[in-house]
Structure formats: C-alpha cells, structure tokens
Amino acid sequence: MYTKFISLISIVLAIFLISSAAHSQMTVDQILDNMVKEFEKGIQDIDDYTVTTNMYTAEYKKTYVDGRPTFKSRVRVRGMEQLSGGAISTSSMGHSDFFDTDMFNYLKENAEYRGTETIDGARTHTVFVSELRDIVTDANADQAKNVHFFVDADMWILRKMEFDVQMEDSPGQAQTMNAIVRFQDFRTIEGMHMPFKTVMEMEGLDSAVSDAEREEARKSMEELQKQLDAMPAQQRSMMENMLGPQLRQLENMLAGEKFEIVIQVEEVKVNTGLTDELFN
Numbered sequence: 001m002y003t004k005f006i007s008l009i010s011i012v013l014a015i016f017l018i019s020s021a022a023h024s025q026m027t028v029d030q031i032l033d034n035m036v037k038e039f040e041k042g043i044q045d046i047d048d049y050t051v052t053t054n055m056y057t058a059e060y061k062k063t064y065v066d067g068r069p070t071f072k073s074r075v076r077v078r079g080m081e082q083l084s085g086g087a088i089s090t091s092s093m094g095h096s097d098f099f100d101t102d103m104f105n106y107l108k109e110n111a112e113y114r115g116t117e118t119i120d121g122a123r124t125h126t127v128f129v130s131e132l133r134d135i136v137t138d139a140n141a142d143q144a145k146n147v148h149f150f151v152d153a154d155m156w157i158l159r160k161m162e163f164d165v166q167m168e169d170s171p172g173q174a175q176t177m178n179a180i181v182r183f184q185d186f187r188t189i190e191g192m193h194m195p196f197k198t199v200m201e202m203e204g205l206d207s208a209v210s211d212a213e214r215e216e217a218r219k220s221m222e223e224l225q226k227q228l229d230a231m232p233a234q235q236r237s238m239m240e241n242m243l244g245p246q247l248r249q250l251e252n253m254l255a256g257e258k259f260e261i262v263i264q265v266e267e268v269k270v271n272t273g274l275t276d277e278l279f280n
Contacts, residue, residue, distance in 0.1 A: 028111045031125050031151050032104050038156040040069055042192035048274035049189070052267040054078070061274050066101060072279045106132075107149075117150060119159045120184060124150040157193045159183055165202075178203045189268050196265040203259075 048061045056078050060071040107129060114126035127149040150160040161181040179202050183195035 026113060026125055028113050028127055029108055031113070031127060031156075032107060034156045035151060035158075036068075036104065038193070042188075043069060043071075044191065046190055046192055047271050049192075050267075050269045050272060050274070051194075051265055054262075054264045054266060056263075059274055059278065061276060061279055063276075068101060070100065074279050111149075114148070116153065119150050119152075120182070122155075122159060123153045124159055125153055126150055155186070155193060157183070157186060157195075190270045194265070194268065198263040200261045200263070201259070 043062065046062065048059070050060070051058045057076045059074045061073075062069055063072050064070070107127065111127050111129040114128045117124055117126055129147050129149075130145065132144050132147060145164045145166060147163040148161065149158060150162075151157070152159050160183065161179075163179055165177045165179050166175070179200070182199040182201075183197075184199065185196040186193050187196055188194075
C-alpha cells in the first residue's frame with residue numbers, strides 16, 4: 001500500500017511539473033498571437049457596432065490596416081451635444097485598440113512574461129512592459145511606467161491593466177499614482193467578447209493635487225452647482241443624472257478618498273449600416 005501511495009504521489013507531482021513547465025514556456029508572442037486570433041475570429045461577422053454606456057456612446061466601423069481587421073471609432077460624450085452645440089468628439093480610444101498592429105509589435109519587442117495570476121476568478125497571463133513611451137503619441141505618454149497586462153489564459157481577452165503614473169507637480173518634484181483598469185462582466189456579442197463593465201481606479205491622486213488646485217476645484221464645483229440650480233427642472237435633472245457620478249467621484253478625490261470611475265454598457269447594436277463618412 002505504501003509503495004502504491006508513493007507511486008501515486010510521484011505521478012501527481014510529475015503531472016504538476018509538466019503542467020507548470022508548459023505554463024512557464026508561454027511567451028509574450030504566443031499570448032499576443034492568441035489574442036489576435038480570438039479577436040479576429042470574434043469580429044469576422046461584424047462590420048460595425050455601437051456601444052452606449054452611462055458616460056458616452058462609441059461607434060465603431062471595421063477597416064483594414066496592412067490586411068488585418070481593426071476598427072476606427074467615433075466617441076460622443078454623453079450630454080456634450082447639448083453643451084457644445086452638437087459638437088462630436090472623435091477618438092481612437094476603444095476596447096479594440098489593444099489590437100493595434102503597432103502596439104502588438106512594440107510589446108513583442110519590449111515586453112516580458114511575468115507568470116500567471118488569478119483575476120476575478122480567472123487565470124491570467126501577465127505581460128509586463130516598463131514604459132509605453134515609443135508607442136503612445138500623447139505628449140504625456142512617458143508618465144506611464146511599469147505597465148502590467150493581465151490576459152485571460154482561456155478566452156484570450158484583457159481582464160485588467162495596472163500601471164504607475166508620474167505627475168510633476170513642480171520642477172524636480174513628481175508624484176507617483178497607481179492606476180488600475182478592470183474589464184468585467186464579459187458577454188459575447190455576435191461572436192465578439194465585450195466587457196459590459198469597466199472600472200477605473202486611481203490611488204494616490206489626492207497627494208498629487210496641491211492645496212491651491214484643490215481649492216480651485218471646489219470653487220468650480222460650487223459654480224457648477226449654482227448653474228445647475230438655475231436651470232429649468234427638466235434640464236437640471238438631465239444634467240444631474242449625467243454628471244452626478246463624476247461629481248461624486250471628484251468630491252471623493254478632494255476628500256482624499258480613492259478616485260473611481262465605473263463605465264457600464266447599457267446597449268450594443270451590431271451591423272446597423274454605419275458609413276465610412278461618419279468617421280472622416
């Protein structure tokens with residue numbers, strides 16, 4: 001009996017070691033290639049789609065870059081149509097942007113594999129890159145450091161991002177904040193995996209805000225509240241519903257609490273006939 005028990009333990013250990021070896025051999029290239037394959041498989045029947053959230057409406061139109069499918073996008077911030085005379089902001093920001101060819105090539109050349117971690121009950125592979133300076137065109141891109149991508153090991157979707165942000169509050173003086181973006185409540189829409197809830201957290205933001213900036217923000221909030229109070233009841237109600245969550249988060253930040261924004265998808269429409277002219 002003792003011999004059989006030892007043999008059983010040996011078999012279990014052997015299987016575990018084989019499994020662990022297989023996981024340790026995972027490379028950044030393999031992870032990214034699997035993500036691309038899953039993404040392209042999911043969008044093969046999608047020509048366009050529109051996502052309405054509690055904060056914005058984003059429209060996406062399929063296009064091809066170097067023979068690979070991606071999406072160009074147009075984002076309308078909720079309520080800005082009334083405030084800016086119908087102006088619409090265009091943006092390339094969207095959950096599909098992670099599949100940009102330049103981003104993938106940059107990560108393949110610069111990122112490293114950091115093992116596995118459980119996120120929201122799912123096993124993920126961790127891809128780490130020390131900075132995104134050469135890939136993000138924004139002037140402040142060099143402020144993002146120590147970027148971690150957590151990729152679902154089965155679905156090959158991005159479940160979480162975490163990075164440090166350095167903000168210079170005075171010459172030679174910088175504050176470091178930790179930013180976390182969680183993609184949750186994934187649902188499959190016409191084959192495409194989409195997070196219906198995105199939670200963005202910022203820790204340490206209060207320490208990067210000076211007393212003068214904090215006071216200026218309070219005055220701005222007081223002035224905004226005066227403007228809301230002067231509006232007709234229906235318009236005031238609409239603006240409070242739209243801006244209320246953001247104002248509460250700003251109040252929390254000014255009070256030194258954690259800053260958090262929750263983006264909740266309310267509706268998704270697929271293949272409604274969006275034309276290329278909308279994105280020019």
